[in-house]
Amino acid sequence: MRIEVAGQNAFIVYFAEQTSPEVSAQIQAAVKRISEQMRDCLVDLVPSYASLLVLYDLEQSDPFAIRQLLRNALTGLEAVETAEGTLVTLPVYYSPESGPDLESLAARGGLGVDEVIEIHQQFEYRVYAIGFAPGFAYLGEVDERIAAPRLATPRQKVPRGAVAIADRQTAVYPAVSPGGWNLIGLCPTRMFDPGKTPSMPVRVGDRVRFEAIGRDDFIARGGEL
Amino acid sequence: MVRQPGLLSLLQDRGRYGRHDLGLTTGGPLDIVAFYWANRILDNDPNATCLEVGFGGLAVESEIESSFVVTGAEAPCKLNGDPVAQWQTRDISPGDLLEIGFASRGTRIYLAVRGGFDIPPSFGSASTVVREKIGGLDGDKLQAGDRLPCKPAPRGRHCLLAEHDRPEYGDEAVLRVVPGYQQAAFGPLQQWRFFNSEYRLTERCDRMGFRLEGESVHSDMVGMLSEGICHGAVQIPADGQPIVLMNDRQTIGGYPKIGSVIGIDTARLAQMSPGGKVRFEAVSIEKAHNIYCLERARFARTPLETC
Numbered sequence: 001m002r003i004e005v006a007g008q009n010a011f012i013v014y015f016a017e018q019t020s021p022e023v024s025a026q027i028q029a030a031v032k033r034i035s036e037q038m039r040d041c042l043v044d045l046v047p048s049y050a051s052l053l054v055l056y057d058l059e060q061s062d063p064f065a066i067r068q069l070l071r072n073a074l075t076g077l078e079a080v081e082t083a084e085g086t087l088v089t090l091p092v093y094y095s096p097e098s099g100p101d102l103e104s105l106a107a108r109g110g111l112g113v114d115e116v117i118e119i120h121q122q123f124e125y126r127v128y129a130i131g132f133a134p135g136f137a138y139l140g141e142v143d144e145r146i147a148a149p150r151l152a153t154p155r156q157k158v159p160r161g162a163v164a165i166a167d168r169q170t171a172v173y174p175a176v177s178p179g180g181w182n183l184i185g186l187c188p189t190r191m192f193d194p195g196k197t198p199s200m201p202v203r204v205g206d207r208v209r210f211e212a213i214g215r216d217d218f219i220a221r222g223g224e225l
Numbered sequence: 226m227v228r229q230p231g232l233l234s235l236l237q238d239r240g241r242y243g244r245h246d247l248g249l250t251t252g253g254p255l256d257i258v259a260f261y262w263a264n265r266i267l268d269n270d271p272n273a274t275c276l277e278v279g280f281g282g283l284a285v286e287s288e289i290e291s292s293f294v295v296t297g298a299e300a301p302c303k304l305n306g307d308p309v310a311q312w313q314t315r316d317i318s319p320g321d322l323l324e325i326g327f328a329s330r331g332t333r334i335y336l337a338v339r340g341g342f343d344i345p346p347s348f349g350s351a352s353t354v355v356r357e358k359i360g361g362l363d364g365d366k367l368q369a370g371d372r373l374p375c376k377p378a379p380r381g382r383h384c385l386l387a388e389h390d391r392p393e394y395g396d397e398a399v400l401r402v403v404p405g406y407q408q409a410a411f412g413p414l415q416q417w418r419f420f421n422s423e424y425r426l427t428e429r430c431d432r433m434g435f436r437l438e439g440e441s442v443h444s445d446m447v448g449m450l451s452e453g454i455c456h457g458a459v460q461i462p463a464d465g466q467p468i469v470l471m472n473d474r475q476t477i478g479g480y481p482k483i484g485s486v487i488g489i490d491t492a493r494l495a496q497m498s499p500g501g502k503v504r505f506e507a508v509s510i511e512k513a514h515n516i517y518c519l520e521r522a523r524f525a526r527t528p529l530e531t532c
Contacts, residue, residue: 004405005484006406006458007405007456007485008514009455010405044243045245046454053453053454053455058517063510130247194359
């Protein structure tokens with residue numbers, strides 16, 4: 001674990017070179033401890049795959065104190081058990097109609113469309129980070145057989161709810177936006193709803209499972225094609 | 226009542242903090258210095274919501290009695306057709322038309338009213354982030370016909386900030402950078418180049434980031450995991466041209482960063498136009514903190530003149 005300077009009021013803690021469920025659990029534990037112990041001088045926290053960005057209030061503290069507080073908060077974290085995280089199930093209408101890259105992704109891996117759908121549902125994913133856009137949760141890791149690089153030319157408009165794969169990550173687009181991930185289906189669950197509390201169905205550290213639903217079910221749950 | 230919305234007029238308070246957990250960015254005024262001055266001249270709460278008028282072109286008609294001030298970029302301002310000075314309190318009455326022309330020096334103009342604009346916070350802040358459709362009026366920039374809610378205010382003390390105490394908006398600046406993040410992945414020669422070359426602002430400068438061009442700089446990073454990005458972070462993608470990430474940046478990203486520009490200097494950068502020239506100077510995080518404290522003290526100590 002190393003603590004590096006990030007900016008005028010920011011340190012970044014690197015937990016490992018690569019991500020893993022253990023590293024993710026450690027970061028979760030660090031978020032909890034830092035939020036409690038440094039409440040009075042904290043501005044924001046950004047957990048990600050293997051790092052945690054800590055933003056502090058320049059009016060309330062200084063770099064010397066923050067470094068010390070961080071060291072204290074991070075001591076003994078290695079021993080933390082893997083936190084379970086809440087398991088969230090997200091329904092997906094997988095089809096070439098709702099996932100325009102499903103067929104090319106299957107062909108790429110020498111698989112049938114049904115196999116891609118099957119493999120995507122088989123695993124439990126961890127929420128490693130939330131960013132890019134409000135409600136955009138990076139989920140990992142996708143099975144190598146269905147991993148695929150980003151599109152050479154990103155789409156101008158990816159629909160809300162699009163279930164997508166890029167490398168070994170998967171995600172659900174929370175709103176219409178440009179995007180270069182491979183689209184394999186649509187999820188009727190809103191990933192970000194500013195009017196709701198909580199505004200997201202998942203948090204960093206949670207586990208996600210996808211579950212196939214049919215076209216009618218998708219529409220009945222409020223999905224739009 | 227908004228008669229002409231201007232190019233990019235956005236309601237902003239100090240910004241949205243503590244909601245990076247949802248992927249929400251900070252937003253807030255690009256030039257925090259001019260923003261704080263606007264509120265101080267009116268004796269407002271320092272976080273009161275102001276209007277950031279990008280590049281100018283705004284015309285608003287008042288429906289209430291209040292006072293206002295215009296700070297930031299230099300732009301011709303008129304009240305019912307008569308020129309009015311910036312950086313000083315003026316009264317406004319129902320039916321009065323305030324026009325802010327296009328900026329001649331600087332790019333971001335701040336309009337504050339006494340008590341601030343009355344915008345209900347979303348996720349703890351009134352700041353507008355158009356990309357996220359959050360804050361302000363329906364998460365969007367001003368449109369003709371919009372009503373800017375604010376309460377009538379009793380006429381208070383009239384103040385002005387003396388000319389020699391106002392920020393200068395030139396087209397050259399030295400931006401102080403706290404080296405950090407992947408700094409070590411930039412070799413000595415690369416760092417020397419970065420800190421000893423002149424960069425120009427390109428046309429691609431917006432509230433997410435300011436893209437610069439000049440001597441290219443390369444790191445020896447091969448692929449990296451996405452991580453949290455702080456305000457002012459200087460991201461250097463494969464083409465070697467730096468991007469200074471600003472208020473509406475994405476909260477995480479996977480490009481190498483050499484460090485981060487300090488807040489008072491991003492405020493200065495935000496007032497520059499394409500073609501403007503910048504240099505980078507390295508400062509330690511401790512020195513950056515001192516600079517911050519000194520600036521805060523100077524701000525508090527600088528007297529306002531009664532007018």
